[in-house]
Amino acid sequence: MMKRNDGAENPAYGRIWSVIAAIPAGTVLGYGQVADLAGLPGRARMVARALREAPDALQLPWHRVLRADGRIAFAPGDPRGEEQRRRLLAEGVVFNGRRVAPDAIAPERLLDFKFWGP
DNA sequence: GGGCTGACCTACT
DNA sequence: CAGTAGGCCAGCC
Numbered sequence: 001m002m003k004r005n006d007g008a009e010n011p012a013y014g015r016i017w018s019v020i021a022a023i024p025a026g027t028v029l030g031y032g033q034v035a036d037l038a039g040l041p042g043r044a045r046m047v048a049r050a051l052r053e054a055p056d057a058l059q060l061p062w063h064r065v066l067r068a069d070g071r072i073a074f075a076p077g078d079p080r081g082e083e084q085r086r087r088l089l090a091e092g093v094v095f096n097g098r099r100v101a102p103d104a105i106a107p108e109r110l111l112d113f114k115f116w117g118p
Numbered sequence: 119g120g121g122c123t124g125a126c127c128t129a130c131t
Numbered sequence: 132c133a134g135t136a137g138g139c140c141a142g143c144c
Contacts, residue, residue, distance in 0.1 A: 010141095031126055044126040046141055051125060065125080073125040080125080 012040055016050040023064045026091045027106040030068040048073070063087040070099040 015038040023029055029037075031044035040046060051062050063084040067073050074081030076098070085095065094101040 012141095035126090040140095042127090043140060045124060045139080046126095048125045049142070062125085067125085068127060078125095084125095 012038070012043075012046065013050045013053065015039060016047050017054060017058055017060055020051070020060050020062065020065060021058070023061055023106070025061070025064075026093060026104070028064045028066055028070070028088065028093060028100055028104050029106055031065060031073070032068055033106075034065060066100065070102065070105060072098065 016034060019034050019037045020029075031047045034047045035041060035043045038047070047065070051060070051065065054060050054062065065073075066084075072081045072084055074084070088100065089095065093104045
């Protein structure tokens with residue numbers, strides 16, 4: 001019989017959560033970028049699942065993760081998306097309509113430096 | 119083992 | 132610039 005909790009024990013989830021926890025306030029990242037920094041290229045959807053399964057005890061800045069084009073992943077009107085937009089605004093992230101300002105998206109180079117140094 | 123689902127991505131129209 | 136189509140990968144019946 002399959003364990004339903006198998007995904008929560010996946011070590012990849014731990015790396016994903018670590019990357020998200022290291023995102024500086026006021027900046028955002030795409031799911032694909034998070035996956036890439038976690039050493040899991042092409043697994044953006046796994047990042048989404050990891051966020052969904054993330055325990056509240058970790059207090060992850062989940063609101064700093066959005067789509068590659070800078071839009072909120074949730075559908076417009078979704079309470080979670082509303083809260084995400086509200087938290088980002090509180091951090092000084094500028095919204096241009098549904099998308100965040102391009103300069104709010106952290107370049108991968110910068111985060112590589114943050115993790116591994118020059 | 120086969121098929122559906124999803125907090126996605128890229129390219130094209 | 133907005134909307135659509137196909138692709139990819141892992142988790143769960």
